[in-house]
Each structure stands twice: as C-alpha cells, then as structure tokens.
Amino acid sequence: MSAPDLTRASAVAAAEAIRAGALSSEALVSACLQRIAETDGAIRAWAHLDPEAALAQAREADRLRKAGRATGALHGVPVGLKDIVDTRDMPTELGTAIFAGRQPEMDATLVERLREAGAVIMGKTKTTELAFVHPTDTTNPHDATRTPGGSSSGSAAAVAACHVPLAVGTQTNGSVIRPASFCGTYGFKPSRGIISRQGLLQTSVSLDQVGVFARHIEDAALLADVIGSYDQRDPASLPRPRPAMLAGATAEAPVEPDLAWFDLPHHDRLSPDAREGLEQVIEALGPRVERYGAAPELADLVRVQGIIHEYEICQHLAETFAAHWDRISATLQPVITRGRAISQAQYEDALAVKASAESFFAAFGRDYDAILAPSAAGEAPLLAAGGTGDPIFCTIWTLAGLPCLSLPLLVGENDLPIGVQLIGAAEQDDRLLRTASWLQRQLGQTDEKES
C-alpha cells in the first residue's frame, strides 16, 4: 500500500498486517501523522498531538513484534482519545481553558486496556467545553463551514478525515451518535457499563457512557472489545462477561431480524432529506420493520434525561463552577443556572422514570432485534448556526443505557452524510452489531464505500 492508502486502511486489516509483518506500525502512524499535518489546519480535530511520542510508540510496537514478543488486538494501530480521557503522558484539558495544561498522573482504565492491546495512543481530540454544549473550533471534514457535531467533535472529525482509523468518545445525550452521523463515520456506544469511565471527566454518573468512532463496523466492534472491561471503581460497570463485539459484527443472523420504528414527537425536527432517506430504508426492509405510533411516554423521556444530566453536572462540577464561573461560556452558564434550580425531589422522580424506561426496553428487547431510528435531524448544521446540532434523536436511548450504533448510510441534499441509528437491547450489543451488518447487506451497502 502506498502512504495515502494507509490512512484509509481499516483497523482490523492494519492490525492483521502489522502482526503478520506485512506493515509496520511506524509506516502506518507516519502516514496518519502526515495526513494530520496536511489537513488539520482546517479541521482542528486535535487538542494535543506529539508526533514524536506517537512514532516512539509505533517503533516500540514494531520492535516487540520483530523480537517475537506478544502482539495485541490493536498492535501498532493509532487511536485518538477525546480530551476528557485521562492519559498519564499527555495533558487532558477537558475542553476548557480552566484546565489548560492539566496533566493526569494516571491513565484512564480504557487507556490501560488500549496499551495492553498494543495500540498507539495518537493524541487527544478536541471536545466541547466540559463535554457539554459549548462548541470547540473543530470543523466538519466534509465541509469546513459546518459543525462536526459534539461533544466528541475531534474524535468524529479525526476518524472521518482519516487521521486515525479509530477514536474514543463519550455520550451523555447524543455526543457519539450525532457527530458520527454528521461526519459520516460509524459511531458505536455500547450498553452502559460495558466500558469503564474511571479516569474520564464525570458530567453525569447516571448517563455518561463511552463510545467509539470508526470507518468500518468491524473496527468499531474491535475497539469496543478491547476497551470494554469490568472496573469496580466505576459504579455502573458490569461485573460479568461482556458481549463479543467483533464476533457479533461478523456473525450471520440466524433468522431475518425484526426491527421496530417509533414515530416520536421530535421527528417533526427531521429535515426533508433525512426523513425521505429513512422512509426509503423502512420501505426497503418491508415486513422486517414494525412501526409504532407516537408513544408520548417515550417523548417524556427527553425531559427526564435533561433533569438528570443538568442536576448531576451541577453536583459533580460544583467546585469548578464555583471557582471559575467567569470562565464558563455564555452557552453553558444558563444550563448550569437551570440545573441548580432542579430540586432533589425532581431529580429522584426523574431517576424513577429512567428505571421504568429501562424495564420497558428490557421487555421490548425480547421481541425485536433492534430499534431503527434517526441518528440526527439531518446533515451537519452550519457553524454559523451556533452549537453542535440537536442531540434529541439520541436522548431516549442514552437515558435507558441501550447500545446504539450510527451507520453512515444516507446522503443529504448537500451531498453530506446522514446516519441511520440502530438501538439494541441492554447488554445485547453483539446482537445489535449482527443486526447492523445484516441491515447493510440488505441495503446493498458495505462499509468499504465509506472509507
């Protein structure tokens, strides 16, 4: 492969080639670094990048392999990390000048898992302020006048721009699925509790979840396999086996899957091109999709997510907001002010609704392999519109902790990508991935065309 091709390689293929000695990690990382150097002036995906440090890791991966030492599942493959994931050898600045130069002493648990898998920690990708509403300066690789989405803005943009084959993000509302949709990558947020949040900025203990970006479904699955682990320091972490993600993504469905679609009140926010594309998907799948009516009890979950999110961020970051209020953006300040006004009783009511929603979806998951849904309202909005796009198409599923996957299947009226979302049953991420691979075959799409 020539250097330009290397940056488009899938992580699965690159790891295999590196393990086989057909490709060096140094060549792969060099090609990625060159691509970053060429394009990141406009995209601004990276918050911290030290090319020499990345190359040193790549050379060490190559040295180990040549010495006959063990190679890992992501041996020599570069991975970007949202800049709220602590790294002991790189700053972690949380998207705000308040934490400029912040240098953690310890790696996040998911970084331990990446090092154990032989991955190259490429650098830190830009996040919105404290992983919430105020945008960073990252642009959409498909159109520099548009947002890449948020809050995992840099991770989505870096993968879309072929800076890295893989990146890690987080989602408390719609921060993986939405930027994946806007940037035309896969975005996969596994079930809550699969991936440890130890060593990540905590904005909502009940809602924060880790997800991944990739240009191939198998790559997203492999990265989730690698970084998923039980970690008793994360109260949501599940003390039991995890679904086998890559095996799920590459499995054949034993029978044709059954999908459900909910017509939800917020669907009136869909752009015409997104609506049309989704209707075509539903039509193409025919009897495989069962359509449900407006379901107002689901719509109320959007409000419930907001209460929990805003109440908890005010609790978790109380000290930061108190000490640095003047350095909090004008976008975030009113949200925090609103959050501070939420009573404990309102919050506890919201948690109770969340629990009942989880029970509802647990029962629902017995009858359906996945829920089909929009990933976002449409193409990436213009930067001039402010913000990072509307997360509402993700809110309910994040609240319930369900595994969510955005597939880059549609193209909008400006030739920009629009994702299609599949949502699985809790802890049945493997079944979700299997269903997603089936869906792609069904629609005559393969992820090769996306890379």
Added chain:
Amino acid sequence: MSAPDLTRASAVAAAEAIRAGALSSEALVSACLQRIAETDGAIRAWAHLDPEAALAQAREADRLRKAGRATGALHGVPVGLKDIVDTRDMPTELGTAIFAGRQPEMDATLVERLREAGAVIMGKTKTTELAFVHPTDTTNPHDATRTPGGSSSGSAAAVAACHVPLAVGTQTNGSVIRPASFCGTYGFKPSRGIISRQGLLQTSVSLDQVGVFARHIEDAALLADVIGSYDQRDPASLPRPRPAMLAGATAEAPVEPDLAWFDLPHHDRLSPDAREGLEQVIEALGPRVERYGAAPELADLVRVQGIIHEYEICQHLAETFAAHWDRISATLQPVITRGRAISQAQYEDALAVKASAESFFAAFGRDYDAILAPSAAGEAPLLAAGGTGDPIFCTIWTLAGLPCLSLPLLVGENDLPIGVQLIGAAEQDDRLLRTASWLQRQLGQTDEKES
C-alpha cells in the same frame, strides 16, 4: 457426566460445555462442593467457603446464559483464590490470626478479571502465615501425613483433590512450583508483570508474582490468559500485550525445541528418586538438552533472592510486625530479625545482581526454548519434618522474573508425584507452554492421566 466425574473435568471442557448448554454451572459447582464436603475434613484446603454464595454465582452464570447474555472464557467455572487475594464479598485473612475477619472493600484486580470472565469465585484457600515460612494445617491430598508445600498450600491441595479445576496462588520464592510438584498438579507462574498484584498482600514488591494451579496444561494457560492484565497500580505490571497462553499451550512447535539444563550446587539436595527421574527425562530427550556445568554465579542468586525478600518484607509489613510481634510465629520471627539486619547497601547490591541475572537470562533465552530443572527436591516431605519443603529449586527463576511451569511427570519411591520444571524467557510464556506441550508428547505423557 455423573457428579463424581464433573469434579475431574478440565476447566476448558467445562467452560465449553457450560457455554453450549450441555452442563450447568450449578451442577458443576454442586459437585465440587460435595467433593469438598467429603474430603476437606482431612485436607483442610479452604480458609473461607460459603457454599450458598458459590451456588448463587453459579445460578447467575446459568441464568445469564439461558437469557442469551454474553458468556465469558471461564463462564460458570469455579476458581479458588489464595487467601491473600482481596475479595470484596469474602474475608481475606492472610494466613494469620492477626487479620482474622479482615474484609476488604475492593476486589483485587485479578478478581475483576475473573468476574468479567464469568468465573465462580469458589472461596479462599489456605496460605502459610503472611505467605511466608510458617505452615498452615493443610495436608497433601495424596498422603495426609505430608505437606502440600507452601505458601500456596490450599490452592495446590484444592486443585489436586478435585475441589476446583483451577486456583490462584503466588510465588515470591517457590510457592507455586513447589506445592504443584508435591500435589501432582500443574503449577504455572507467568513472567513477572503479566498478572497484576493490586489487591494482594505485598511481601516483596520486587519478587512477588502470581501463578495458577490446574490439572491440565490448557487449563493453567486459560486461567493465566483470563487474569493477566496491565494494571498501572502495580509497579511491575507491563504496559504492553501479553503472550497468548492457551494458544501457546495448544500450538505445535515449529521445530524441535532446544532445552538447557544447569548442574547447580543445590542439586545435591535432590532425593535419589527425583534425580533418577530427571536423568531419565534428560536421556529421553537426547540431543534436545544441552547440559551446562556448575555455574556458581547462578548459585549465588539464591543468596541474593533471600536478601531482597527478607529486606522488603520487613519494609512492607513493618507496622504489622511492630504492632503484633507476639502473634508472629516462632518460625517467622527469626527470619524477620535477620531481615531487619540487612543494610540498605546490601539490599541495593542484591538488586543490582538481580538486574544482571535478568540480562543474562534475556540473552540466554535467544538460544533456548526453555530451561529444564527440578521443581522440588523430591516427594512432599512429611508434616513431622516441619515447614513446607525446600523452595531452592525455584529461587533463581523467580528472582529473574522468568515464566515457570511445573509438570506432574514423575512418581517417587512412595508413589507420590514429583514435578519437572520448565523455565522460559521473560514474556515468552507462550513459547514456554508450547515447549511444555511438546515435552509431554515427547515423553508419551498427556495430562489426561493426571486428572
């Protein structure tokens, strides 16, 4: 399989049968509990056993499988843990009344890995006092008048007695390999740094290493695969990929391996039956074994290990020794008194010799697939002799952090097991296991006969 057979099943086969729905974890754990009830009155392998708690874990493993949830590599398979491995739901008493009733709040890292793999934490196995010299009351399952070895006494005895297919121990000198030899099980201590020691009693930060007991070589490899992980809270933990243990144990050697044998001064302690058995093995392997002379520089490493071990335990457990000196055994007291007299300069000299030994073996490992050596002086000594047997045949290899495996290949004059030890190059545990499987085939042995 009838209940008595279940207790003899290999962990690999049991996990496979459980995943396939052909065996329930509850049936397996019940059979093991029954065997414990029948035989542990004489063996005394268990420090803590709560049959209902073990059965509850087994039923949960079965429930997850039946619900179509993910199953792990050790799904539903019971594992015993040396009672210096912290468990948040069982006491961890460190083999001394000083810590009677001690209840950790957190699991050791390796216990997290076991829960993630779906294993049933069967209970805690007896250890010598603070995992050092003073014996516990566990007896050898092959002969109740003999020691099971130490310090991982209960783990070795429990596996040998078919109480569990798998158990975890630790080795600072010879505490995995020696009891495995005496009890006729496999004992595998991977390279230093493969398995985290976070949440284990620390007796020597430089020397403490985790190992496993099993009745089949594949089982030992599988357990090491499961519990090996990078953990930055353990200063010796390796931030890179781990050898694939089970793949190594089941691989064919690409060419006939080359083994080395050192004639060491302490070999004069070998019993005649052990000496004869080992000479027969060397003879059977013919040109595959290269024999090296007395190598006094290796013999000096025994003294060096003692300095580091005794100096460090006095540092790590200074408070315990100061506060509870009258409750320290008469066996351990003189060792601690000796350790306290070691100067920092002596200790630092010893660390320097250790480092040079590691360099020596790193170079040596390029020419040989494994070192062949005794596991112990011979059959398990009589309890009446006091102590837990001589660890000297393990000392050098432990000091250098090399992967060590004891294979139950020989039988002594009293029909009791005697192990043969293979030592690999650092972090080439997979090659060691491959060589061990080759050795067994070469000698016409399979581990089936041991179970």
